[in-house]
Amino acid sequence: QVQLKESGGGFVQPGESLRLSCAASGRPFSSLAMAWFRQAPGKEREFVAGVSVTGRSTQHADSVKGRFTISRDNANNAVHLQMNSLKHEDTALYFCAASLYGSGSRETAYRYWGQGTQVTVSS
Numbered sequence: 001q002v003q004l005k006e007s008g009g010g011f012v013q014p015g016e017s018l019r020l021s022c023a024a025s026g027r028p029f030s031s032l033a034m035a036w037f038r039q040a041p042g043k044e045r046e047f048v049a050g051v052s053v054t055g056r057s058t059q060h061a062d063s064v065k066g067r068f069t070i071s072r073d074n075a076n077n078a079v080h081l082q083m084n085s086l087k088h089e090d091t092a093l094y095f096c097a098a099s100l101y102g103s104g105s106r107e108t109a110y111r112y113w114g115q116g117t118q119v120t121v122s123s
Contacts, residue, residue: 002026002112004096009117012086016121020081022096022114029077033103035110036070036081038092038119047105048094049081059105064090086121093118 008020024032035050049060049070058070069082079096094117097110 002032002098004098004112004114006094006096006114006117009094009119011120011122013123014087014121016086017082017084018086018119020083020094020096020117020119022079024077024079024096024098027098027100030074032098032100032112033109034070034072034079035097035099035103035105036079036094037097037107037110038090038094039116040089040092043092045095045107047107050103050105051079052103057103059103061105083119086119088121088123091119091121 003025006022033053036048037045038048039045047061051058051070051072055072067085072079096114098112099110102109
């Protein structure tokens with residue numbers, strides 16, 4: 001059993017930044033590969049970024065590469081998503097996800113999910 005809770009979402013203007021955080025509990029955090037997904041209204045849930053158990057390997061979707069950065073803090077059982085240069089198309093409900101085995105962009109690899117935090121980018 002793993003519980004995930006996101007925070008840090010909000011309403012911002014294009015070009016501004018936000019930092020999302022996800023707190024994990026219920027399992028040793030160091031055993032979980034973590035990721036961020038997002039879902040905009042009327043669209044499928046998509047992979048945003050992922051980080052390995054050790055934090056040594058990260059992966060970012062092409063749409064956010066160079067703007068978003070995922071990181072993990074095992075000491076505090078948390079994963080973060082720094083979002084810079086936000087665009088209108090980044091507007092979505094952002095989900096934190098955890099995997100017991102493996103990692104990557106495949107949604108099916110992640111067994112545990114948070115409830116989501118809303119990010120709205122508008123002028």
